[in-house]
Amino acid sequence: MSDRRRARSQDDGGAGDGVDRTPSSRADVCIVGAGPAGALVAHRLAAAGADVVVLEAGPRFDISRRTEAQERHIRPGMGDPWEMGGPRDAYSTAGREYPLNAARVKGVGGSTLHWQGMVMRLHERDFELATRHGVGTDWPIDYADLRPYYATAERALGVAGAMDNPYAPPREEPFPLPAFPPSYSDSLFAEACERLELDMHSVPNARNPEPYDGRAACQGYGTCKPVCPSGAKYTAESHIEKARAAGARIVDRVPVQRLEHDERGETIEAAVYATPDGTEHRQPAGQFVLACGGVENARLLLLSESDQYPDGLANSSDAVGRFFMDHLFAGAGGRLDEPTRQNHVGFNTSECHQFYDDTGPVEGVKLEFLNYAGPSPVIEALGADTWGDELLDRLRESYGTHVAIGGLVEQLPDAENRITLDPDRRDDHGNPVPNVEWSLSDRTKRAIRRANEIQHAILEELGASIEWTVGPDATGPAFHQMGTTRMGEDPERSVVDADCRTHDLSNLWIVGSSVFPTGGAMNPTLTIAALSLRAATAIEESL
Template identity: 35%
Template sequence: MMVSPPVPAISGADFDVVIVGSGVAGALIGARLAEAGARVVLVEAGPRTDRAEAVEGFRGGAYPYPSTDWAPQPSRPGYIVQGGPVNWTGSYVRRVGGSTWHWLGNCPRLLPSDFEMKTRFGVGVDWPISYDDLEAWYGIAEQELGVAGDDEAETGSPRSSPYPMPPIPLSSGDLLFTEAAAAMGLRLAPIPQARNSVDGYQGRPICCGNATCYPICPIQAKYDATIHVDLAERAGARVIENAVVFRVDVNRAGKVTGIRYRTPDRDAHTITGRIYVIAANGVETPKLLLISRSEATPNGVANTSDLVGRNLSDHLTAITNAISPRPYRGTRGPLQLAGFDEMREGDFRAERAAFAGQINHSVGNPLALARQLIRQGLAGPELFQRIGDTAPYQVGLAALLEQLPDPANRIVPDETQTDALGIPLPNIIYAIDDYTRAGKTAADALNARLLDAIGAIDRVASDDMV
């Protein structure tokens, strides 16, 4: 991929479109508009990343042993302030291409019923649009990201266009669950994912099973937003990196008049355009709008509803791990390939959360296994032998749970803490309701039945959702 030289800070320049953020949303918009002839600039808080250097850093990194409580702690607390009863465990990165550098790549669609939760199940809220309103746009998004999927799979989400690529073949570990799932009325199906199953789509290679989809795909078989950043630059767009936006300027009429950002030397710059797009992710976008208070926008930009930053949700994950009766070797291939969609839909949604079942290939961690065995008293040659005998048999199931909208789950600018540039940190107030917890109970029970059905032993379900 072409890597352009860094663009110096720009002050006062006027563009047709100013986009804050170069992740998947900002990059897609930037590429489409630049190709249509618009003068586009993407303002990115982080640096460019050289893939080869990032892969080398990942492979050569030291294992992150936790710090001891009595040792000096020179590093500051985390960037995100945890202000609620439950810590929000999501994450994101600041760099050109955004968090798609580290995402898994799964691309399931919502179901039609997801847009009508209040009408159908008496919980949550109905959307002002329907699945049908978005369906064609889903197809366009799948083309842009390069999604591999099974056109014949019964996912519950009607389609008017085929996937760009056929599904990635399932692994032998996935196929362990075929009969057990069928006996429970479940169908094992490929998960749609933005990962090449054929060589050359968007100039990317076919997936070769490195099993490091996160933190990084070393060959870019998995989509990341640098694909569209590159397309935008080829069409004439500019990218300003290491530029942290801290204010949206609005005049008395309520019209945006400029974007202010700081560079690492703390110098402030203003950039203007005819159209502004804030695509800084689900945490930074509301924080930016809320810190941009003015006489015209006393509650923050675009916040007359008082809903900016509210209704934060996540796809919380319940995980169950066990030891398979046959070698599983989960690290051969992408980190997830197949799952079960039947538990995403049903009248039970009036009482508890739906979930998508998935087979995890990210188990088989010898270091985690070693810690577990050491706690059991093993050491020396016996420990070494047990790790070698056990690691290839580790198997895991995951359940991705829905959350209902809750205005109390929100992002606000922290009133007392700032980053190195003097910009308020995001304070996340977050909780998990009984509806979602009831979904985890059902997910744990189904995972246990599936693992028991294949003869797995030493089954352990996570206490928390991640």
């Protein structure tokens, strides 16, 4: 090997791509994670003139190869389009099974690479759950505090929506983009809901009905989750690129192993990361921001234990990893005696918040009218034992006559639902893997049953024959991991303050859904974005 090639191999950590993965001499801000939270903070601070380094555990995926990623998803047996799995992503569960790898991505863009793209604001009650209902806890901020940042986040992501939701919290201006029109099956549901005196309204989506912010309009591929070939759906790659253009340095394939603090345990001095060949480096900075999700934020703090923090970094409250929450899925579907006149639409266009503050269970319930036409004809055909006209007739009978209603149900915070370290299982760097300890309370199960009752009533009014129900015993998570580094005013009961700065270390900040004290029943990404923009303001003031 020539001296030049040898030096290049050392710089890129053995990846062979020529990317320099050695540390910057010293950065103003080091951000761990290049998902939506990290990307927005990186862009805001870099645009303000800060020297920013972003360390991302996963790779940078080539945007020009999204059609290939779509094919990997569509064709059975071709594997995951986002390279999840193996020792790098190993985990364990205790209690109820939690399939962590079913819907997460390590890479530049994070969860927005595969998300469905629905973006709702939390309701005012979500910030005051203890005060209003005597359960859960209150946030140290209220809706009014976050309201201007919600508006900024909607513009940043490019949210398409309409002001037709009578149950939504107050807002200051229209959505940046017009809402997507309701599907034909939405019109069928609308007739049944009108007779039942139920309100349907549009879904805010972070995808373009028309070109916006350099991204194309939606082309209707129908594979939004897990991949959008057109680029119409927002991904955090957009703000990572804006951060890079503003001077930020983005380093991929460098999982952070631990954070190291000063002798007094008051500030973080460096993030220790590994390159693809296993070499460890220390990245110093003035401020540090954790932005690697509800599971990995907590895991990294627990891995960073020290003499001053024997139970994990920033964990004097014993709250790191605790109060893990997700949204639970409730759903029902069936068949109509008429065609739904649609091909698969990859996202929801109508929903109902009428039962979010229902007088029944305290837990919030959000109903979603699914653009679902039946089982995938591709999968049905590939698994069929017949061919020709007989197969075609079978596909015509099974596809295009189905309807379904989904829903998200709130899970209240519980200290025993938590992320811990598994002492018996290691990842590819020899670190304990995350262990998800998760269970459902009787309260949550009652709320899921309540959602099923409403869904059945709508389907019966529609005249559908109900063929399946996802209730308390069959429910699964929406993969919205929240609550493991909760915010609060009391350092003895929380991990970060209202600005997302840790109580224990003055230069360590945490952004993302892990800081949520409660989860509501709204998809969390818009709140992640709003909180991240709010935290970025505080971080900028501290520089």
